[in-house]
Amino acid sequence: xxxxxxxxxxxxxxxxxxxxxxxxxxxxxxxxxxxxxxxxxxxxxxxxxxxxxxxxxxxxxxxxxxxxxxxxxxxxxxxxxxxxxxxxxxxxxxxxxxxxxxxxxxxxxxxxxxxxxxxxxxxxxxxxxxxxxxxxxxxxxxxxxxxxxxxxxxxxxxxxxxxxxx
Ligand code: SF4
Ligand code: SF4
Numbered sequence: 001x002x003x004x005x006x007x008x009x010x011x012x013x014x015x016x017x018x019x020x021x022x023x024x025x026x027x028x029x030x031x032x033x034x035x036x037x038x039x040x041x042x043x044x045x046x047x048x049x050x051x052x053x054x055x056x057x058x059x060x061x062x063x064x065x066x067x068x069x070x071x072x073x074x075x076x077x078x079x080x081x082x083x084x085x086x087x088x089x090x091x092x093x094x095x096x097x098x099x100x101x102x103x104x105x106x107x108x109x110x111x112x113x114x115x116x117x118x119x120x121x122x123x124x125x126x127x128x129x130x131x132x133x134x135x136x137x138x139x140x141x142x143x144x145x146x147x148x149x150x151x152x153x154x155x156x157x158x159x160x161x162x163x164x165x166x
Contacts, residue, residue: 036113039136058110059084064102
């Protein structure tokens with residue numbers, strides 16, 4: 001008999017405890033900046049608002065690629081006006097585990113974690129993100145294209161869902 005009441009008490013306690021799960025995709029948890037998918041940071045001082053040209057913080061030292069546990073980063077270097085810049089910078093999204101190590105090890109503040117993470121695609125080739133796709137333009141509306149406008153909408157949704165969870 002005691003066992004029965006103990007079981008019922010446990011059921012009742014569990015029933016009254018708030019759920020820790022979220023109803024994805026309607027509800028989403030915000031992810032910490034340093035654990036998002038790595039994007040290349042733009043040097044804000046270098047932005048030319050007329051030509052929309054800019055330079056990256058990244059100088060293509062290759063440290064992120066060396067430290068990536070899954071070896072999914074490819075980087076080569078070129079010189080632009082005497083400044084070292086990434087020529088090729090690619091990440092294979094299919095192999096990235098969003099660990100943030102590349103962001104942590106960069107000595108030049110070259111990478112930032114993007115708040116988005118839904119990148120699944122049936123074609124493996126589409127999962128190789130090039131330098132342009134990895135450029136984090138969100139903070140600079142003057143450089144926005146259609147992708148950033150889409151992101152902005154998604155981020156607003158994320159903020160909305162995150163707020164609902166607080
Ligand atoms: S560690 Fe930083 S500066 Fe070096 S290649 Fe990676 S992002 Fe660029
Ligand atoms: S987040 Fe981790 S797995 Fe992804 S590219 Fe950076 S170091 Fe590699």
